Every structure is written in structure tokens, then in C-alpha cells.
Amino acid sequence: MAVAFDEMNIPxxxxxxxxxxxxxxxxxxxxxxxxxxxxEAELLFRRIGITFAVYGEAESTERLIPFDVIPxxxxxxxxxxxxxxxxxxxxxxxxxxRDIYHGRDILRAEVVPDDLIFxxxxxxPEMNGQQVPHDVxxxxxxxxxxxxxAEDFIVLEDNARTPSGVSYMLExxxxxxxLFPDLFARxxxxxxxxxxxxxxxxxRSVAPQGASGEPTVALLTPGVYNSAYYEHxxxxxxxxxxxxxxxxxxxxxxxxxMRTTEGLKRVDVIYRRVDDDFIDPLTFRPDSVLxxxxxxxAYAAGNITLANAVGTGIADDKAIYxxxxxxxxxxxxxxxxxxxxxxxxxxxxKDLAYVLDNLGELVVxxxxxxxxxxxxxGPAATKxxxxxxxxxxxxxxxxxxxxxxxxxxxxxxxxxxxLAPRHVDLRPFVLTGSKSTTIVPGGLTxxxxxxxxxxxxxxxxxxxxxxxxxxE
Amino acid sequence: MLSRTAENLYxxxxxxxxxxxxARTIDATLRVTALPAAYIGKTNEWDSAxxxxxxxxxxxxxxxxxxxxxxxDYLSFSASNPSSIRNCIEAARLNSRSVRTALTSxxxxxxxxxxxxxxxxxxxxxxxxxxxxKFLRFVQETSLRFDGSxxxxxxxxxxxxxxxxxxxxxxADNTARILDVKYHVLLPEEEHVGGPLDFYQWSSILRSVSAxxxxxxxxxxxxxxxxxxxxLILNDTxxxxxxxxxxxxxxxxxxxxxxxxxxGPAQRHARGIRNRLEHSNxxxxxxxxxxxxxxxxxxxxxRLGEIVTKQYLI
Numbered sequence: 001m002a003v004a005f006d007e008m009n010i011p012x013x014x015x016x017x018x019x020x021x022x023x024x025x026x027x028x029x030x031x032x033x034x035x036x037x038x039x040e041a042e043l044l045f046r047r048i049g050i051t052f053a054v055y056g057e058a059e060s061t062e063r064l065i066p067f068d069v070i071p072x073x074x075x076x077x078x079x080x081x082x083x084x085x086x087x088x089x090x091x092x093x094x095x096x097x098r099d100i101y102h103g104r105d106i107l108r109a110e111v112v113p114d115d116l117i118f119x120x121x122x123x124x125p126e127m128n129g130q131q132v133p134h135d136v137x138x139x140x141x142x143x144x145x146x147x148x149x150a151e152d153f154i155v156l157e158d159n160a161r162t163p164s165g166v167s168y169m170l171e172x173x174x175x176x177x178x179l180f181p182d183l184f185a186r187x188x189x190x191x192x193x194x195x196x197x198x199x200x201x202x203x204r205s206v207a208p209q210g211a212s213g214e215p216t217v218a219l220l221t222p223g224v225y226n227s228a229y230y231e232h233x234x235x236x237x238x239x240x241x242x243x244x245x246x247x248x249x250x251x252x253x254x255x256x257x258m259r260t261t262e263g264l265k266r267v268d269v270i271y272r273r274v275d276d277d278f279i280d281p282l283t284f285r286p287d288s289v290l291x292x293x294x295x296x297x298a299y300a301a302g303n304i305t306l307a308n309a310v311g312t313g314i315a316d317d318k319a320i321y322x323x324x325x326x327x328x329x330x331x332x333x334x335x336x337x338x339x340x341x342x343x344x345x346x347x348x349x350k351d352l353a354y355v356l357d358n359l360g361e362l363v364v365x366x367x368x369x370x371x372x373x374x375x376x377x378g379p380a381a382t383k384x385x386x387x388x389x390x391x392x393x394x395x396x397x398x399x400x401x402x403x404x405x406x407x408x409x410x411x412x413x414x415x416x417x418x419l420a421p422r423h424v425d426l427r428p429f430v431l432t433g434s435k436s437t438t439i440v441p442g443g444l445t446x447x448x449x450x451x452x453x454x455x456x457x458x459x460x461x462x463x464x465x466x467x468x469x470x471x472e
Numbered sequence: 473m474l475s476r477t478a479e480n481l482y483x484x485x486x487x488x489x490x491x492x493x494x495a496r497t498i499d500a501t502l503r504v505t506a507l508p509a510a511y512i513g514k515t516n517e518w519d520s521a522x523x524x525x526x527x528x529x530x531x532x533x534x535x536x537x538x539x540x541x542x543x544x545d546y547l548s549f550s551a552s553n554p555s556s557i558r559n560c561i562e563a564a565r566l567n568s569r570s571v572r573t574a575l576t577s578x579x580x581x582x583x584x585x586x587x588x589x590x591x592x593x594x595x596x597x598x599x600x601x602x603x604x605x606k607f608l609r610f611v612q613e614t615s616l617r618f619d620g621s622x623x624x625x626x627x628x629x630x631x632x633x634x635x636x637x638x639x640x641x642x643x644a645d646n647t648a649r650i651l652d653v654k655y656h657v658l659l660p661e662e663e664h665v666g667g668p669l670d671f672y673q674w675s676s677i678l679r680s681v682s683a684x685x686x687x688x689x690x691x692x693x694x695x696x697x698x699x700x701x702x703x704l705i706l707n708d709t710x711x712x713x714x715x716x717x718x719x720x721x722x723x724x725x726x727x728x729x730x731x732x733x734x735x736g737p738a739q740r741h742a743r744g745i746r747n748r749l750e751h752s753n754x755x756x757x758x759x760x761x762x763x764x765x766x767x768x769x770x771x772x773x774x775r776l777g778e779i780v781t782k783q784y785l786i
Contacts, residue, residue: 049569049584224569233572243573248476259475261630261784262732 004407005149006421007072016150018073018470021186026070031418034069037179038414041067044175050167050234052227052458065168066463071176071183072411072424072445076190076472079441082145082153082428085337087437088328090141090430093160093315095331097137100314101127111330112323121368122313124276126283126296132309133206134434139307140199140271141430142166145338145443147409154339154406155324156425160316161308162273165444166429167231170195170238172444172466190441190469195429196238198440202433203239203269206305211268218242218258220249220272222290227459232273239271246274251294254301269305276310318367318401319345341406347398355402356393359386362402364393377454379405408454411465413447423448425456426467441469477571478634479785484567485622485638488583491560492615493646493680494547495608497521500680502601504672505540517676518543523653524680527553544604549597557611561590574631578621586614630731633724634784640724641777644717647681647704648770655762657697674700681712701762702754714769718746721776728784738779745772 003011008019015023042064045051051062074082099106100117107114117123142163144156173192177184200217207215221232223245236243248258249267257264272279278288283296298304314320320327322343328336344351344362355362364376376389393400410421428443445465446456456462501521518538522528525547534552535542550556565587568580589610598604619639626632657673674695678684683703690707691699708715721742729735757765 046588047581047584049572049580224566229569233569237573242474242477244474245476248474259786261473261475261478261634261728 004421004423005147005409007074007147007409007411007424009421018075018078022071022073022183025183025186026412026419034414038067038069041069041175041179044178045171048171050171050230052230065458066449067172067175068413068422068447068449068463068465069176069179070412070414070419071466071468072426072447073187073468073470076470079190079469081337083439083441085153086143086428086430086439088332088334088337089143089155089158089324090138090432090437092324092328092331093141093158093312094135094137094432096327097160097309097312097315098135099331101130101311106327106330109330111326112320116317116319117314120314120317120319122276122311122317124311124314126300127309127311130300131302133208133305136206136432136434137309137312138315139202139206139309139432141432142427142444143338143430145426145428146341146406148406152339153337154341156341157318158316158321158324159427160312162275163427163429164228164231164273165427165446166195167234168464169429169440169442169444169467171234172464173442176466187468188471190471192440192442195440196235198431198438199235199271200239200241202431202438203271203305203307205433205435206307207268208302208305210303215268216241216266217269217271218244218249218267220244220246220270220274220292222274222278226273228273235271241271246289246291249292249295251292251298254294254298254303256292256295256298256304267304269307271307276313279306279310318365319347319398322401341403344402346393346400346402351402352393352397355400356390359390359393361405363405364389364400364402367399367401377405380454405454408448411445411447413449413463413465415449415451420451422451423454423456424465442467473574473630475785477574478630479781480567480571481574481631481635482638482780482785484564484571484583485635486642487560487564487567488615488618489639489642490555490646491557491564491611493642494525494555494557494560495611495615496680496682497524497650498544498547498604499608500676501543502540502604503679504676507672520653521547524649525555526649527555545597548604548607549594558590558594561586561611561614576621576625578625579618582614582617582621586610628727630728633728633731636724637721637780640717640720641773641780643712644714644721644773645770647712647714647717648766648773650677650680651701651704652763652766652770655766670697671695677704681710683710683712686710698754698758701757705757705765706749706752706754715746715749718742718749722746725780736783738776738783741772741776741779745769745776 008016010016045064045067051064096106106112107117138160140163142159142165144159145153146156147153169192203217204215218241219232219236221229221243223229233243242258244258250257250259250264256267258267274290277285278290280291280293280295281288282293299306299310322340322345325336325340328334344355346352346355355364360378362378366374376385378386408423408425411424412419413422424445424447426443426445428439431438445467446462447465448454448456449463450461498521501517505517516538518540521543522531522538530553531538531546535546546553546556548557551558553559564583568575568583572580594607598607622635654673654677657670674697675684677700678687681704687700687703690703690709693699703710703713705714707713708719710716725739725742729739
């Protein structure tokens, strides 16, 4: 594998401009001071209770995501390009969803094969012909971005269902500002704190027609045992909206109400962090206790807006992902600004043959997997693992895609033996309301803390960093 | 506000209050049992600690003997006792997590820190008296900090009132339970008035509701059983007396009623109990029977809990 692109150091000893001030500061700051700040940050996270749960672990159901105190820095120019690309991508995602659940031009034009849609479990026939306010399906998108050189931004994954992590973007910044006020004084970092405000106006802007002038928004959480529960309560607090569970809601005459101490109160927009499958036991999984019986009929009657809409999974599915450049071109007539990782679709015999021959070099992902589970990283896997995976792949090729192992860019990171480069990715959060698409400058940088590791998922030993966009 | 939020706030306050009460009960029992047998008689004080905590029946399913080791363990650390101090703090933390948006950061910090300390410092229980004393202090301080931060930082709205409802209902229940178990030593029967035995029992009762000093301030008298009963039942200047709890319950329910523009069965029921306390004196109560009076009160108080739940929390 080639040497990864480092976002701070240019081979030969020079620094990239965005990092010059940080490098000076690091020279002045003794390593013990950094370690001390790191511990302080950890204490803050613990006290505030910023934790997440790891499924399948009996012990210690709440864990901290390790926080790296060295910020990741991008220039305003780099950000401007990324921002443009993200808006383009999310616009295309929304148009694609509108089309799939209505006219299906893209299928007729044979840009995307039919069976990838209709045989896909995340396609929701319940959404056929259903109108959603302002044709917005994905109100909140988390697009995972990686870099491999100074020029390009590459989309690793689109998250159009219930993307999480934005609370870390906001809390990381808060904590960094508390710990390193002078480092901030030496930079002009674009602020992120208006995210909750923008989210609330986006959500209000898509209220159903029958809603009052001041639409009531609520955040629907699966509850305290969900891995992202902290984020749900954090956002509800920042937005000033009720954090509801399924049992707090009730449907009457196809309208949604919450049970309050003063009786029932109508809800107009639900920012839901419950997956499609669990949202209404009468329509989807009947064993779900997290949802609201009848919610889908209220939705069909146009009395409630769900954000994100039901059925958005069909747009961020890993099998659809490889068609995204064509999808952008089809709807917008523009060249995609953000690149895709070259992807082999194992459902196609030619691609499958290539993948089987090169398993040792490739990353193979389950089409419906997430969180870094169930994937094979060829170069890091043992022979036995590869062979086991080969069998799985042969048995069900349509369940997998494969990509080359990317040399993700690296950023300086605190490690036991001092600062060292570690691989990172970035998840910016793209908000779409009735009138505009906005992105708070930055996002969540995830970092693989183990030397050489490419897996940044928090469930598998990844950490986070504050992400700075310099305002020039 | 969401009914579930109100319910969580209400129970959160109850759990914290209960944890403190258990800590006080253990503390008071330790003091009495440290005395030579001649001063306390033949009663098993650990047994009555279980009774005041209302967990005697479940205790004997696991343990044979009510001694210091077993009872302290069961009331403080046992995972199988749903109202052990540990479980109260665990439940308080879980409730806090589900209503984080309704708590001030100071309240959250108190509960979360206590929960962290419980896991880091007290996960194995205590092995010496000194450690136990430290643990009991930790529990009482947690409750004081929680109560203080609620008082000093919460908006005076329904969230605050529901939390206070839980506090006062639990507190009234706890005081009444002590009286229920110990009423016999408070009876003004001639045969053993003023013996050293009773003196220590009485001071132990007062200690468990932190009212020993208060007693002297209020009555300027040596310990007399009927005055102790008067203090704990009818004296509304003592924050843990039944009268004071009901003064507060009526006030909180009225505030909720005004804010919502509606009174209901909870307001009426609470006022009924308060009026009964206001119009009673110790002579009548002793004639009517202290035990009957207390038992009726406990039933009425838990009935109020049910009515509040039905009216607001579900």
C-alpha cells in the first residue's frame, strides 16, 4: 500500500499552510501538557455523560469514545469545494428518492437496474405515490468523506436514514474551546454552534400543511438503551423540543399526539431516530415496542412529517452507492464534484470473479451492513478469515460489494509514544429544509487510533477529533 | 410536559430520598447496637431496621439471620433488593438519563457523579465500620447536593413541582414507617418510662430523621415519647414531619393546579390528609391509637401516590 496522504506534513519536510500555526503551538507546548489536557477532556466527557453503548457487550454497557485533542484542520478553500460537492450529492439523493417512489424515470432510462430497487428489503412500497412536504426525503444526511490526496474528496458512504454523531461535533468543539482557549485565539475557526438552530428551522419548514403557524417538533428515540441515546437527549435539549419514546405518542383520527401532564398535545414533525423497521408495528415489524401503532396511517394522511422520510434506505444502500455518479448526472446534468470509491458489484459475474481473485487486497462489505460490522479488510485479514469469507461470498454474491483498500489520509494524533499520524475520515452533516440546503462548516472527524488501522468506527476502537475549517 | 418526563422526575426524587433515608436508618441502628446490651434491651435492632425499610420479608428469603453484616449488605449493596441504596442510585441515574432534558446540569452532575463513585469506589461494598461510615456519608451528601441543586437551579414550573411531589411523598412514607415500627416505645405506658433503654431508642428515632437537635430547640425538654411523636407527626416546622410534608404536598399540587388551570382528585385528597393532621392533637391520636393512626396515614399517603399517577403521570 502506498504511503498515505498526510494532511499536515508534505513529504520533504514542509507543512501544509492550514497547519502552520498548530505546528508552532505544538513546538511550544510540552507533551505533558497535552497529556494533562487529554485526561481533563476524558473527565469532562465522563461527567457530562457523553457515552455510547456497544451492542453485544454485557459488561460496561456505556463507554466513552476516545477523544483526540489535536484538531484536524482544513482550509476555507478546501471546505468550499467539499461543501459544493455535498450539496450536489444530497440534492441528487432527494431527487432520486422522489423519483423511485413516483415516476421512476431513472429505472425506465435503465441507469439503475430494477431488481436493485424492487428486491431490496429497504425499498418501502408503502411510500409509493406518497407525497412528502416539499419533496424532501433526506432532511439530515451524514456523508462519510475520505481523502487520499490533496485534490479530491471521496464519498465512502451516504447515510440517509438516521445518521448520528453530530453531538460529538458540537461537544468536541465545546470541550476544545474550554481546554485550549489560546490555540483558538491564534486561529480563525468557523463556528459550528448554530447547527441546532438550523436543524430546528429545517424541521419546522417541512411541517405538514394542516400544522399551526408554530409547528410542534418532537424527537423520537428508541430509549435510554439505544447506543446513540446521549445524542438524542442532547439534541432535544439544544433544539428545545420534547424527547419522546413510542409509548409517549398516540394516534387519534390519523393525527399524532403526545401524552402530557395536561392531556394530549398534537405533534406536527417527528425527527425520528428509530429505524423504519421499528417505527410502526402495524405496518412494519409487528414485534416492535419502540414505535407508534398507526403512525404510518397518519403519515399517509399527510398529518405528520417524518424526518427523515420512510424508505430513504434505498438511497444509501451500498448496492446503490456504486451508481451514485450516474444518479447525479441523470438528475442534475452535472459532473459529480465528489468522487466515488471504485466499487465492484459482486452481483455481476465479471466483478465477482475479479473480487474472488483479489480478496487479499480488497475491502469487502455487506450491502446491508453498517458500523463496520461484517466486513473483510483483505490486507489485514488472516488466510483463514479470507477463506471463510470467500465461501460466504460465493454463497450470496449479491449481498456484497468490494472496494480497493484506500490509503485514507492521516492527521497527527496523540499516541502513547507521542504525536503520530493516524488515519481519519469525516462525516459532515447536510440539512435540507423547504428552501435551502445548509452545512455547518466541519463535521465529525473519526480517527483510527491503532497504528496502521483503517477502521474508524467507534464500535471498533475509533476515536474522534475536533474538525476546524479556517475562515480566511 | 410529557407525562413520562413528569413520572421520571417524580420517581427520581423518590429514589434519592429513599437512599438517604436508608443511609440514616443504618447509621442510627449502628449507634444503638454499639451500646452495651443493658442499654438497649433484647430487641434486635437490625430486624427493626429491615421493618422500617419495608423489606423484612424479602430479606429472609436470602438470609437466615438479621445481623449487622447481612442487613447492611442487603440495605446498601444488594442487587437483589430492589430498594437497596445501590439500586436506588442506579434507578435514579436511569431516570435521570431518560429526563436529561428536564434536569439542570447541576442535578445531572450530582446523580451521574454518585453513580460513577458507586461503581468505582463502592462496587465491592464496605469491609470496615470506617468505610461504611464513609459510604453512608457519601449517600447523604449526594441527597443533600441533589436536593440543593434542584432547589437552587430548577425553574419553578411543573418539572420542579413534580420532583418535589416525589420527594415529599417519599419522605412522609419514610417518617411514617419509622413511627409504625417504633410506635410501641413511644406509648406513654407507665411501666418503662424514662429507663435508659427507651432513651436510646428515642434518640435513635430522632437521629434517623435528623431531628435530634431540632427536638431540643423545639421543646427545650428531655426526651419524652409523646413529644417525639408530636414532633414527627404534627409539628410543621420540622421538614420531615408528616404535617410539614403535607403542607408542601398541598402547596405543590396547588401550584400544578393553578398552572394547568384545573384541580382534580389529587388536590382534594392531599388537602383532606393535611386537614386531618391540622385538626389533630396528640391526645386524640393516643386515644384513637397511634398504631392505627399511622397505618391509616401510610395507606392514605400511598393512595395519594396512586391518584397523582393516574391524574398526571400516565
